[in-house]
Amino acid sequence: MEKRVFNFSAGPSMLPVEVLEQAQRELVCYPSCGMSVMEMSHRSKMFESILAKAKADLKELMHIPDNYKIMFLQGGGSTQFAMVPLNLMNKNNKADYVITGQWAKKAAEEAKKYGQVNIVATSADTTFNRIPELDSSKMDPEADYFYITLNNTVYGTHWTNLPDTGNVPLVGDMSSSILSEEIDITKFGLLYAGAQKNLGPAGVTVVIIREDLLGNAMDFTPTMLRYDIHAENDSLYNTPPTYGIYFMGLVFDWVKRQGGVAALQKINEHKASLLYDFLDASSLFRGTVVPKDRSLMNAPFVLPTDELNAKFIKEAEALGFVNLKGHRTIGGMRASMYNAMPVEGVEQLVAFMKKFEMENK
Amino acid sequence: MEKRVFNFSAGPSMLPVEVLEQAQRELVCYPSCGMSVMEMSHRSKMFESILAKAKADLKELMHIPDNYKIMFLQGGGSTQFAMVPLNLMNKNNKADYVITGQWAKKAAEEAKKYGQVNIVATSADTTFNRIPELDSSKMDPEADYFYITLNNTVYGTHWTNLPDTGNVPLVGDMSSSILSEEIDITKFGLLYAGAQKNLGPAGVTVVIIREDLLGNAMDFTPTMLRYDIHAENDSLYNTPPTYGIYFMGLVFDWVKRQGGVAALQKINEHKASLLYDFLDASSLFRGTVVPKDRSLMNAPFVLPTDELNAKFIKEAEALGFVNLKGHRTIGGMRASMYNAMPVEGVEQLVAFMKKFEMENK
Numbered sequence: 001m002e003k004r005v006f007n008f009s010a011g012p013s014m015l016p017v018e019v020l021e022q023a024q025r026e027l028v029c030y031p032s033c034g035m036s037v038m039e040m041s042h043r044s045k046m047f048e049s050i051l052a053k054a055k056a057d058l059k060e061l062m063h064i065p066d067n068y069k070i071m072f073l074q075g076g077g078s079t080q081f082a083m084v085p086l087n088l089m090n091k092n093n094k095a096d097y098v099i100t101g102q103w104a105k106k107a108a109e110e111a112k113k114y115g116q117v118n119i120v121a122t123s124a125d126t127t128f129n130r131i132p133e134l135d136s137s138k139m140d141p142e143a144d145y146f147y148i149t150l151n152n153t154v155y156g157t158h159w160t161n162l163p164d165t166g167n168v169p170l171v172g173d174m175s176s177s178i179l180s181e182e183i184d185i186t187k188f189g190l191l192y193a194g195a196q197k198n199l200g201p202a203g204v205t206v207v208i209i210r211e212d213l214l215g216n217a218m219d220f221t222p223t224m225l226r227y228d229i230h231a232e233n234d235s236l237y238n239t240p241p242t243y244g245i246y247f248m249g250l251v252f253d254w255v256k257r258q259g260g261v262a263a264l265q266k267i268n269e270h271k272a273s274l275l276y277d278f279l280d281a282s283s284l285f286r287g288t289v290v291p292k293d294r295s296l297m298n299a300p301f302v303l304p305t306d307e308l309n310a311k312f313i314k315e316a317e318a319l320g321f322v323n324l325k326g327h328r329t330i331g332g333m334r335a336s337m338y339n340a341m342p343v344e345g346v347e348q349l350v351a352f353m354k355k356f357e358m359e360n361k
Numbered sequence: 362m363e364k365r366v367f368n369f370s371a372g373p374s375m376l377p378v379e380v381l382e383q384a385q386r387e388l389v390c391y392p393s394c395g396m397s398v399m400e401m402s403h404r405s406k407m408f409e410s411i412l413a414k415a416k417a418d419l420k421e422l423m424h425i426p427d428n429y430k431i432m433f434l435q436g437g438g439s440t441q442f443a444m445v446p447l448n449l450m451n452k453n454n455k456a457d458y459v460i461t462g463q464w465a466k467k468a469a470e471e472a473k474k475y476g477q478v479n480i481v482a483t484s485a486d487t488t489f490n491r492i493p494e495l496d497s498s499k500m501d502p503e504a505d506y507f508y509i510t511l512n513n514t515v516y517g518t519h520w521t522n523l524p525d526t527g528n529v530p531l532v533g534d535m536s537s538s539i540l541s542e543e544i545d546i547t548k549f550g551l552l553y554a555g556a557q558k559n560l561g562p563a564g565v566t567v568v569i570i571r572e573d574l575l576g577n578a579m580d581f582t583p584t585m586l587r588y589d590i591h592a593e594n595d596s597l598y599n600t601p602p603t604y605g606i607y608f609m610g611l612v613f614d615w616v617k618r619q620g621g622v623a624a625l626q627k628i629n630e631h632k633a634s635l636l637y638d639f640l641d642a643s644s645l646f647r648g649t650v651v652p653k654d655r656s657l658m659n660a661p662f663v664l665p666t667d668e669l670n671a672k673f674i675k676e677a678e679a680l681g682f683v684n685l686k687g688h689r690t691i692g693g694m695r696a697s698m699y700n701a702m703p704v705e706g707v708e709q710l711v712a713f714m715k716k717f718e719m720e721n722k
């Protein structure tokens with residue numbers, strides 16, 4: 001078989017090779033069905049059991065309490081930017097947002113179409129290299145919800161201490177950190193994540209919502225953008241992205257085999273420290289995020305010049321470390337190390353960085 | 362390998378086995394990439410070329426003129442029910458709909474949220490067993506568009522002669538007939554189709570729109586539901602359903618190898634006539650649709666009693682003819698014979714129906 005690369009893409013991104021191999025074996029015929037999962041009616045017993053198992057496994061892995069609904073939707077994170085205000089900005093028609101980068105910014109811009117958006121804090125002044133300090137006097141106790149991006153994929157920041165929002169439901173975009181670390185669901189009213197980083201192929205979005213927040217969507221909300229509709233129909237209001245749901249289910253099984261989320265978190269902390277410790281010790285490479293807010297998943301770093309950045313990316317690629325180029329809006333490098341990135345991937349990258357430093361300083 | 366069944370599901374439905382086998386070979390490593398298509402960044406050269414080729418092939422297969430944009434979106438047909446009015450009901454805030462079954466009905470209900478809906482005609486009085494006659498005095502020359510479901514998946518009806526709507530743009534839901542027959546795109550302002558019947562896995566929707574209809578979405582339209590945004594960004598405004606797009610591309614290649622849409626139409630006509638001719642000759646089985654409006658893709662039929670229907674479905678399933686149960690709203694049987702259903706599938710089904718008739722009359 002062709003040699004697989006170490007793919008540091010921010011998303012879509014590396015998936016566990018064992019899961020890809022299982023999906024490959026089952027692609028033409030899912031066991032004892034005589035058809036591919038792609039060919040199954042979403043109303044068939046076979047598919048319904050795939051869906052039910054995926055839900056039950058996610059519930060177990062994330063310790064999701066019974067008063068939360070789990071949905072598998074289409075539209076990606078960007079559709080959530082609209083669904084959140086359309087469904088939740090329904091009491092006082094206003095919400096609090098913390099801007100930690102372009103994803104929170106896009107979410108806030110979209111929400112402005114539907115109500116009043118209060119920017120509690122932003123780290124724009126330091127090019128989003130930190131989670132901003134929160135001044136509780138700026139938090140609106142009448143806000144319908146309080147919105148954060150748990151892990152900023154572009155700038156590589158991460159909320160370690162969740163804000164205390166009192167009775168205001170906390171809404172979290174965890175697209176780039178779901179299943180990478182333990183999280184206390186009960187702190188949230190709503191959590192969502194696009195699948196294309198830690199879960200599977202692009203095209204499925206996981207939404208976890210506290211039941212009391214369902215209902216009361218704005219009148220003009222498209223039916224397909226109403227959480228209550230999808231919750232009532234158990235993600236089968238219309239044809240769901242069946243293959244993506246199946247694949248996520250295989251990933252959930254894989255996570256369980258790794259020992260669950262706590263075990264993956266340990267491995268992720270180890271991978272991240274391999275890279276961050278090197279960056280801190282290096283006189284040539286530099287991490288761009290303040291240490292306390294560093295992401296376990298996305299590590300942006302720079303060399304002293306654009307020429308060196310370009311040289312590094314090129315040489316890395318030739319060695320099979322691909323997609324290390326930073327986001328088009330910030331440049332430099334970014335190594336995304338999602339759950340599926342093996343420890344050896346990071347070890348070998350750091351070894352190459354050491355060599356590059358020796359040759360270029 | 363496990364024996365594959367003949368899957369008569371209305372969608373998701375049978376896919377060409379050669380395409381499934383190719384996807385299987387390439388699942389872990391797309392040639393010369395060292396990664397799965399699922400793992401490719403949507404901004405990578407590799408994926409962009411997959412996307413560009415899929416678009417170019419569809420343009421060629423459907424003879425789509427240069428003044429139309431092709432988009433690959435998320436959300437399924439049901440999201441189009443909202444996108445159509447949100448984006449097109451923008452001049453006189455009203456539209457004409459013809460109701461040929463529950464899909465057109467759902468589309469019309471959704472449109473009522475956003476403007477005035479004029480029901481030009483409906484075939485509800487005969488349980489949607491025909492395409493209704495159009496009384497041109499009921500057509501509104503000031504409508505922003507005129508909406509039809511080209512092929513009704515549930516009731517098995519099909520528009521053979523398109524309505525003449527003058528300057529009013531014709532909008533067509535071709536979810537269950539895309540690539541099954543030649544169609545004159547220039548008669549339409551907008552056409553859309555969910556992938557899960559003739560194109561690939563659920564989770565991608567093809568939208569073909571005449572450029573002059575872009576822009577002018579209603580103010581409160583969610584960004585992700587704006588055609589202009591997706592057209593300007595060439596389906597890359599956000600992360601598209603990359604794997605579904607890749608798979609559709611393989612299906613487009615397959616259609617080309619079959620000789621294109623005209624060749625498939627001939628085969629589809631042959632398959633349909635095998636079944637309809639038998640239904641017409643049979644004294645036990647009966648097709649439910651008036652002959653002139655019969656669909657090539659979905660053929661509903663009944664036996665004299667519910668007991669016989671149930672017996673037939675059960676015996677058929679045991680022989681590997683699966684998903685023949687009619688839609689939950691109408692009962693009886695329905696055989697969906699999309700492009701990927703081989704002629705032998707229909708031949709063998711008809712042979713079994715003949716045997717069933719002999720044994721049960």
Ligand SMILES: Cc1ncc(COP(=O)(O)O)c(C=O)c1O
Nearest residue numbers: 076077078103153175194599600
């Ligand atoms: C944190 C975060 N939120 C939202 C999005 C947008 O997701 P999508 O492209 O699925 O709309 C992304 C995409 O990378 C992301 O990283």
Ligand SMILES: Cc1ncc(COP(=O)(O)O)c(C=O)c1O
Nearest residue numbers: 238239437438439464514536555
């Ligand atoms: C003609 C037609 N339109 C629309 C739909 C709805 O599509 P989706 O389930 O992708 O929302 C279907 C589903 O079968 C259909 O057959």
Ligand SMILES: [Mg+2]
Nearest residue numbers: 101103104149
């Ligand atoms: Mg952000």
Ligand SMILES: [Mg+2]
Nearest residue numbers: 279282285286
């Ligand atoms: Mg340093």
Ligand SMILES: [Mg+2]
Nearest residue numbers: 462464465510
């Ligand atoms: Mg209809």
Ligand SMILES: [Mg+2]
Nearest residue numbers: 640643646647
């Ligand atoms: Mg008959």
